[in-house]
Amino acid sequence: MAIAPGQGDEPARYHLRAGDHRIDLNARLGQPLRLSYTGAIACTHCGRPTNKSFGQGHCFPCFKRLAQCDTCIVKPETCHYHAGTCREPAWGEQHCFQPHVVYLANSSGLKVGITRKTQLPTRWLDQGAIQALPILEVDTRLQSGKVEMLFKEAVADRTNWRAMLKGEVEPLDLIAERDRLMARLESGLAGLREYVGIDSLREIDASPTHLHYPVLESPRKIVSHNFDKSREVSGLLMGLKGQYVILDTGVINLRKFTGYEIEVA
Ligand SMILES: [Zn+2]
Numbered sequence: 001m002a003i004a005p006g007q008g009d010e011p012a013r014y015h016l017r018a019g020d021h022r023i024d025l026n027a028r029l030g031q032p033l034r035l036s037y038t039g040a041i042a043c044t045h046c047g048r049p050t051n052k053s054f055g056q057g058h059c060f061p062c063f064k065r066l067a068q069c070d071t072c073i074v075k076p077e078t079c080h081y082h083a084g085t086c087r088e089p090a091w092g093e094q095h096c097f098q099p100h101v102v103y104l105a106n107s108s109g110l111k112v113g114i115t116r117k118t119q120l121p122t123r124w125l126d127q128g129a130i131q132a133l134p135i136l137e138v139d140t141r142l143q144s145g146k147v148e149m150l151f152k153e154a155v156a157d158r159t160n161w162r163a164m165l166k167g168e169v170e171p172l173d174l175i176a177e178r179d180r181l182m183a184r185l186e187s188g189l190a191g192l193r194e195y196v197g198i199d200s201l202r203e204i205d206a207s208p209t210h211l212h213y214p215v216l217e218s219p220r221k222i223v224s225h226n227f228d229k230s231r232e233v234s235g236l237l238m239g240l241k242g243q244y245v246i247l248d249t250g251v252i253n254l255r256k257f258t259g260y261e262i263e264v265a
Contacts, residue, residue, distance in 0.1 A: 004125075011214040011215075025237065028237050031236065032235070035227075035245075037233075046059060053260070067086055067088040079145065098117070100137070100138050101115055101117050101144070104155070104177055107127045108164040109156065110174075112151040114141075124209065128244070131211070133175065133209070138201055150189065165251055166222065168218075174208045213241040214239060218239065
């Protein structure tokens with residue numbers, strides 16, 4: 001599923017990619033949607049069939065071999081490139097030794113996160129954030145991980161996806177939250193600046209971004225669909241938020257089933 005930001009206050013645009021076809025999901029809001037898993041999974045990297053999906057859409061050999069499937073991607077503070085053990089140093093140079101942004105977002109309340117600068121605002125849309133504010137920029141993924149670790153002392157780094165989908169999320173004053181956190185973490189940030197170099201940890205003076213989703217009605221109670229348990233998922237399409245398709249019969253996180261061959265009707 002591909003998500004693109006909407007224009008201005010318009011909701012994000014959701015598409016399903018099916019070969020060369022793109023199915024416009026926004027246009028199908030309020031209509032019946034049926035997703036049927038054929039039982040086939042193809043590795044998103046090498047295309048080989050696999051019985052099970054590892055690390056969101058990979059076959060086991062790719063999962064063990066690719067740098068993008070290494071644990072340091074989820075825990076950037078554990079980047080081990082400098083030890084000479086990066087699984088794919090060229091990939092690491094291209095993806096991890098790039099400017100990264102530390103941001104505050106409101107997906108189910110205040111959270112901190114990091115991402116490559118080029119991944120904004122996609123990253124926020126993936127998480128179903130309704131507001132986001134970049135606060136710091138650093139030179140590498142490792143540095144962003146160190147900053148995130150510091151912020152985690154004071155703020156969550158996870159989204160409560162049930163609350164996110166229910167839409168029970170109060171707007172926050174992210175500028176005030178940023179100023180409060182920066183003051184509280186001042187000495188920790190000074191310590192990090194010594195570690196990464198003064199020029200490598202830069203404050204960003206941005207305005208908050210507001211993100212909107214195409215949701216006719218938020219679910220009151222969350223029922224999860226799962227292609228591993230039931231191959232057919234159908235219902236009226238009530239909304240799209242984060243990586244979730246919201247049907248009147250339940251929700252499904254399509255990111256979880258990356259690589260699964262799905263028929264759409
Ligand atoms: Zn593979």
